[in-house]
Amino acid sequence: MARIVVLGALGHIGSALIRSPQLIGTGDELVLVDDLTTQRYASLFDLPSTGRYRFVQGDAGALVGSLVDSSVRAVVQLAGASDPGAIAADPALAMSGNLRITRMAIEACGTAGVPLFLPSTTSVYASSGTGLTEEAPVAGTHAYTECKLEEEALLTNAFAQGLQGTIARFGTIVGPSPGMRFHTAVNRFCWQAATGAPLSVWTSALHQVRPYLAIGDAVSLIAQSITSGTWLDSVVNAASFNVTVEEVIASISRVIPDASITRIDSALMNDLSFSVSTSRAAQAGFTCSGTLDAEVARTLALLRGIIPGADTQGSPHA
Numbered sequence: 312m313a314r315i316v317v318l319g320a321l322g323h324i325g326s327a328l329i330r331s332p333q334l335i336g337t338g339d340e341l342v343l344v345d346d347l348t349t350q351r352y353a354s355l356f357d358l359p360s361t362g363r364y365r366f367v368q369g370d371a372g373a374l375v376g377s378l379v380d381s382s383v384r385a386v387v388q389l390a391g392a393s394d395p396g397a398i399a400a401d402p403a404l405a406m407s408g409n410l411r412i413t414r415m416a417i418e419a420c421g422t423a424g425v426p427l428f429l430p431s432t433t434s435v436y437a438s439s440g441t442g443l444t445e446e447a448p449v450a451g452t453h454a455y456t457e458c459k460l461e462e463e464a465l466l467t468n469a470f471a472q473g474l475q476g477t478i479a480r481f482g483t484i485v486g487p488s489p490g491m492r493f494h495t496a497v498n499r500f501c502w503q504a505a506t507g508a509p510l511s512v513w514t515s516a517l518h519q520v521r522p523y524l525a526i527g528d529a530v531s532l533i534a535q536s537i538t539s540g541t542w543l544d545s546v547v548n549a550a551s552f553n554v555t556v557e558e559v560i561a562s563i564s565r566v567i568p569d570a571s572i573t574r575i576d577s578a579l580m581n582d583l584s585f586s587v588s589t590s591r592a593a594q595a596g597f598t599c600s601g602t603l604d605a606e607v608a609r610t611l612a613l614l615r616g617i618i619p620g621a622d623t624q625g626s627p628h629a
Contacts, residue, residue, distance in 0.1 A: 312363075313339040314383050315537060318371040318416060319390030321345040321354035324430070324533075326490030327526050328387065329354075333534035335362040339384055344371050346390075354490035372412040379419040385537045387428045388416045413462040417469050420476070426542050427476040428533055429466050431459045433522045433548065433587050435480065442588040445480070445546045463546065475542040482522030482550035482587070484529060486606035487613055497523065497559055497603075498610060504563050505614035509573040517557050517574075519584040522550035525601020532597050541595055551601035553586030562607045567618060 315334060319325050320343035328334065329341055340363045343355075347368055358364055367374060371390035379386060391409030413429065420427040436443050437450035451457030463478050470476065485497040493502040500510045528551045536542065564570050589599065611618065 312382070313337070314342050315339050316342045316344065316375070316378050316383055316386045318344045318375060318386065318388050318412065320366075321347070321351040321490050322349070322389055323484060323488050323491045324526065324529055325387075325389045326351070326354035327488035327530045328389075328533055329362070329364070330359055330489075331530050331534045333531070333538050335359055337384070337538060339363065340365055342367060342378055344369070344374055344378065344390070346370050349492075351490045356489070370412075372408075372415040375412070375416050376419045376422075379416075379423045379425055381423055381425075383423065383425045385426045385428060386416055386420055387533055387537075388413055389430065409458050410461055410465075414465055417465055417474070421469055421472065421474050426537075426540075427466065427469075427474065428536055429462060429476065429478050430529075430533075431463050431478050431480045431546070432456065433480045433482050433550065435460055435463075436583070436585055436587070439582075439584045441586050443548075443585050444588045445548055445591060467546075470544040475544060477536055477541075477543045478546045479532060479549045480546060480587070481529060482524035482548075482553075484526055485523050485551075485603070485610075486526035486601065487610045488526050491526075496521075496556065497607065500559060500563055501607060501610040501614065504567045504570040505611060505618045507619060509571045510560060510563070511575045512556055512560070512572045514574045518555055519582075520553050520555050520586050521584075522548070522553050522587045523603070524549050525551040525599065525606050528599040528601045532592070532599075535597060539596070541597075543591075543595055547592050547595065547597070548587040548589050549592055549597070549599070550587050550589055551599040552603055554603055555584075559603065559607075562603050563611070565604070566608060566611050 317325055320329055343366045390412045435449040435456045437448045451460045466478055483495050493499050503510050532549055
């Protein structure tokens with residue numbers, strides 16, 4: 312029986328991916344690996360009855376070598392710390408966790424001849440501009456992006472040695488999933504608005520354009536890569552839309568009109584304003600359909616019970 316191994320399966324992206332009809336439709340066993348450090352047990356609740364699942368609890372780096380062999384269709388590396396703020400406070404989280412796990416996944420996939428899907432981030436881009444391609448300058452401006460670039464370099468070198476796979480530079484993930492957290496911009500703003508708190512906007516960020524990726528588009532890109540066997544052996548941008556923080560706030564305000572903001576300083580702030588091109592992804596057959604308003608509405612609908620004045624039978628302030 313063929314298998315698909317998902318490292319970090321219970322997180323924001325993983326918990327949505329393991330419910331993907333595209334993956335479940337393969338009939339493959341989905342091997343879900345997670346150490347439960349973040350205690351997202353709920354990501355395992357109510358899994359589709361049509362799926363074939365095996366949950367393995369433990370360190371993804373330590374386990375991946377024993378889980379990957381020629382019967383595995385692909386490995387998806389979603390394990391490790393994902394909060395840039397937490398990594399900035401403790402850079403060892405990235406190097407001893409994320410980078411180590413990716414290195415072990417590359418070694419296991421290389422030995423077994425199994426493709427590897429690695430999400431990276433558009434935050435590695437180091438210049439402002441419109442429609443940045445994958446060849447635009449990159450830089451590790453803080454521990455999180457430094458680690459991502461090192462992971463990219465490891466896998467790019469493995470591509471040169473014959474390993475198949477894709478490195479996808481994801482825009483900031485937006486939209487809900489069973490294992491979601493609220494540390495990234497749009498989701499954090501939704502949580503703050505729903506709880507009546509002001510939206511904590513970085514001082515430099517209000518008018519900056521940045522790329523965002525709807526959770527459904529992220530899942531579709533990964534699932535399509537696996538089911539179609541489309542491996543680019545290179546880097547590809549993945550974004551559903553490029554918008555300013557001001558546009559994000561406007562979207563939230565269409566649901567919660569009295570949402571307010573407060574300006575804060577952050578060690579992660581920079582002066583970059585950029586959008587990315589997704590032409591390479593489109594040429595490979597990967598298209599995105601998620602919209603800002605739809606993802607904001609879906610997230611706030613889940614929180615409508617705590618939004619003052621919300622209609623609990625429909626959308627907030629409908």
